[in-house]
Amino acid sequence: MSNETKREVLEKLAECYAEVYDAYTDETGSPYYCDDEPNYLDEYATALPDDLPVIPKAVSEWIKKCKHRNVTLADTLCMEMRPENVRNWMAFKDRDVANDFDRAGYLRKQDLMASAWVLGIWCVEGTGEIVELEEEK
Template structure:
């Protein structure tokens, strides 16, 4: 499981390209930029494709824990929003803090749910759920 973002992979490829070009000049006294760039690009294409987006949603840890639990029980996003819709109808506030956060940040919650990855608000840690079989 990798927690690399697209930006992390980009910075790594940029660094390696610069290093390879410097080594090529030193070793051969000349440049072969197309060949060197192709080698580096091929090495990173798969990593870049698998990397997480840079703009992951930021959610509280308790909300992330709720996502994990609901996914473990095979609940759907519709199940979650359906259960919370009563608060919109009754114009009351959920008693659990994480439910209140979900009600007030539905778009961010939905992105975290669909991506299966997010930043933890309190620590900045990236959480990535394992792919479902």
Template sequence: MSNETKWDVFEDALRALEEFGEQGSSWEMAYDDLSARYSAASDEALPDDTPVIPKVVGEILRSAYGQTNLLGVLDTARNGYKVSETLAWIIANQNTFASAWVLGVWRVEETGEIVKLEAEK
């Protein structure tokens, strides 16, 4: 998986299409070339609305992933013996947290860095 979003791939394909037009290539040639080149890239690209979560929340997600399930994390955040800002954020932003959990990828709020969970070996 790359760090490109689907929108990035679309913009790259659009630029390539413009180049084909400038070279006088036919639309059929352009379509064949672009569909081969950008179809796989689009499949690999991140969603445009990649969840954005704070770094500390990402650390909890990363450490809990594979050791428990999403419901367990949300239950701990809600009913844990010690409420923290981080757990309060998870409860207040359950949909965003769940999206990051399911996708296995998120953007760090403070830095903009893309974090991806490693595939299990």
């Protein structure tokens, strides 16, 4: 894994593109592209993250409900507070034989739910709907 951010990689690509543009223009005397081409760095800045959490609709609805009621993330993840359909999604497959694989899956689902909570944006599993919570004013 690199220590570079995605933005830094995109900026390097933009620099290479500019070098190709300059070389092409110098050699041919005509521009490499039209002046009305979009600024991709600006588009990148406003684009959605590549790795949005993907969660079921029930979990999406639970997060929205909790966020709008100012419930804490800890309470949102709390087993006793979660509705049954959210508990079922996060639960071990079989509580009597809960193995490390089941535990890892449970923790991964907690991570997904927490990521969606913190980012305030996620993808709904099955529908592909992007949900973005508005910041409170």
